[in-house]
Amino acid sequence: MPPITRWFVRSALLWFVLALATGVLLAGGVSADIPGTAWTLPYPTYLHLLTVGWLTNLIFGVAFWMFPRYTAEHPRGSDMLGWLAYVGLNAGLLLRLIGEPIQLSGEAKGVLLLLSAGLQLLGAWAFVLNTWPRVKVK
Amino acid sequence: MGALLLGTKAAPLPAWVFRLFALHAEALLIGWMVQLTMGVAWWILPKYPRLPERGPAAPIWAAWLLLNVGVLLAGVGRSIGAPEATVIAGRLAELLAAVAFAGAAWPRVKAFGR
Numbered sequence: 478m479p480p481i482t483r484w485f486v487r488s489a490l491l492w493f494v495l496a497l498a499t500g501v502l503l504a505g506g507v508s509a510d511i512p513g514t515a516w517t518l519p520y521p522t523y524l525h526l527l528t529v530g531w532l533t534n535l536i537f538g539v540a541f542w543m544f545p546r547y548t549a550e551h552p553r554g555s556d557m558l559g560w561l562a563y564v565g566l567n568a569g570l571l572l573r574l575i576g577e578p579i580q581l582s583g584e585a586k587g588v589l590l591l592l593s594a595g596l597q598l599l600g601a602w603a604f605v606l607n608t609w610p611r612v613k614v615k
Numbered sequence: 616m617g618a619l620l621l622g623t624k625a626a627p628l629p630a631w632v633f634r635l636f637a638l639h640a641e642a643l644l645i646g647w648m649v650q651l652t653m654g655v656a657w658w659i660l661p662k663y664p665r666l667p668e669r670g671p672a673a674p675i676w677a678a679w680l681l682l683n684v685g686v687l688l689a690g691v692g693r694s695i696g697a698p699e700a701t702v703i704a705g706r707l708a709e710l711l712a713a714v715a716f717a718g719a720a721w722p723r724v725k726a727f728g729r
Contacts, residue, residue, distance in 0.1 A: 491717070
């Protein structure tokens with residue numbers, strides 16, 4: 478298992494626990510106050526912690542590890558694109574986790590969410606660009 | 616459940632069908648997608664060079680049990696309008712499942728043969 482896959486999978490495990498912790502907070506409805514703050518946690522944040530934080534990180538990590546080799550010299554393609562995918566996805570999700578409750582409280586004008594969207598898009602493109610040539614016969 | 620819910624958009628089905636939405640969402644997201652990824656991850660993560668090669672079985676069985684009990688409590692609970700404590704208990708069971716799974720899987724996120 479290459480180092481980047483370990484980062485993806487360990488991050489996935491952390492997001493998984495955090496996602497289901499937010500699920501407890503949201504047991505009463507589609508939004509919940511975050512204890513000790515003036516912010517509200519919305520249902521979409523919970524969904525994205527599960528689908529992006531857990532599922533997508535795990536899929537990216539396992540795909541980077543197990544897809545057919547690119548070349549003998551660079552079996553997993555570009556490490557730089559792999560790390561860009563990791564940072565984009567996870568930094569973007571972290572900004573969403575912070576930015577969405579702040580946006581709901583009316584304290585910010587969405588800059589964090591725009592940055593979050595851009596980073597996640599960048600991460601997804603980096604993953605696709607690196608993975609596409611590896612979708613082939615072994 | 617998904618078929619019934621979609622059917623309500625095209626045919627006059629009883630109003631109680633709409634109440635299945637909570638169970639439908641919990642079962643699809645946690646019961647299906649999350650559970651499948653947990654099972655496959657447990658299967659393919661690098662094994663230990665000693666027995667038991669995937670580590671102790673107790674935490675992973677606990678995770679399986681807690682996750683499924685959690686889906687039933689939270690999904691069915693919300694769909695039948697059970698007290699909020701039922702849904703909270705279900706979500707807590709799911710959280711404990713995640714903690715048990717993450718604790719058991721974490722040491723197996725490693726290079727092969729170590």
